[in-house]
Amino acid sequence: MKAYVFPGQGAQFVGMGKDLYDNSPIAKELFEQANQILGFRITDLMFSGTAEDLKQTKVTQPAIFLHSVILAKVLGDDFKPEMVAGHSLGEFSALVTAGALNFEDGLKLVYARAMAMQKACEIQPSTMAAVLGLDDNKVEEICASIDEVVVPANYNCPGQLVISGSIEGIDLACEKLKEAGAKRALKLAVGGAFHSPLMEPARKELEEAINNTQFNVPVCPIYQNVNAKPTTNPEEIKKNLIAQLTAPVRWTQTVQNMITDGATHFIELGPGNVLQGLIKKVSKEVEAESKQSL
Incomplete structure (x- = not known):
């Protein structure tokens, strides 16, 4: 079975999506539509902006979403997902490509999410850190022992977990995790404590936007971050999407469940190839590739 997966924040690069815009009339039309919906020329920032421009959450999230979704649309009949999943922001790309959301609503929600997250980051300075080489249970235990907000945020693959919380909490956790034998506990260059x-x-702000948006039954199951389980129920999809902002991304479990349910070939659509690498660390038995252009 063919599973399509979609990357999240951090996968962006200058020049992303330009070859699609230049070589496909469908892509060009969708990118121009996105410029109108957003009210600024995001294509200028994607194709020829600076890395700093692309790092702003309000640019990063719609840029990655657009690259992934427009690539899927340009593939046309070659894009036949039997199951989909996306990492954090990538869940919105997965929902649009599987038909649970239309393109315009998906982009509006992604932009609303980016702005809401940006605001939440400004309310309280916070950060994230990558932890390598420790058992998930040990990381959870150490996070729980700290008297600050610090929680597991991304279960990326066995031996790689990202934690999220207050700056003091993350600093303390990194010290304790290294003492417990982590190969690395490294703070990430992110604007806040996502998930x-x-x-x-x-979450509160996005809840209203999601509840006011029309969701449809997708063409195939979507495995959602919050519980790593497949669903095609629009109400369940909405509930899980709202919960996603404050809950961890269970990527390891998502990939494991997709494989158990018959996935043999994973295709990552959009910028970067991070997910392809993580999938190979979850299982060496499956095929995994990444596709950024036609």
Whole structure:
């Protein structure tokens, strides 16, 4: 079975999507539509902006979403997903490509999410850190022992977990994790504590936007970040999408469940190839490739 997966924040690069715009009339039309919906020329920033421009959450999230979704649309009949999943922001790309959301609504929600997260980051300075070489249970235990907001945020693959929380909490956790034998506990260059309780103001804001948006039954199951389980129920999809902002991304479990349910070939659509690498670390038995252009 063919599973399509979609990357999240961090996969962006200058020049992303330009070859699609230049070589496909469908892509060009969708990119121009996106410029109108957003009210600024995001294509200028994607194709010829600076890395700093692309790092702003309000640019990064719609840029990655657009690259992934427009690539899927340009593939046309060659894009036949039997199951889909996306990492964090990538879940919105997965939902649009599987028909649960239309292109315009998907982009509006992604932009609303980006702005809400940006605001939540400004309310309280916070950060994230990557932890390598420790058992998930040990990381969870150490996070729980700290008297600050610090929680597991991304279960990326066995031996790689990202934690999220207050700056003091993350600093303390990194010290304790290294003492416990982590190969690395490294703070990330991110603007805030994504997928943690500190995103509660953003969750509330996004909840309203999601509840006011039409969701349809997707053409195939979507495995959602919150519980790593497949669903095609629009109400369940909405509930899980709202919860996603303050809950961890269960990527390891998602990939494991997709393989158990018959996935043999994973195709990552969009910028970068991070997910392809993580999938290979979850299982060496499956095929995994990444596709950024036609």
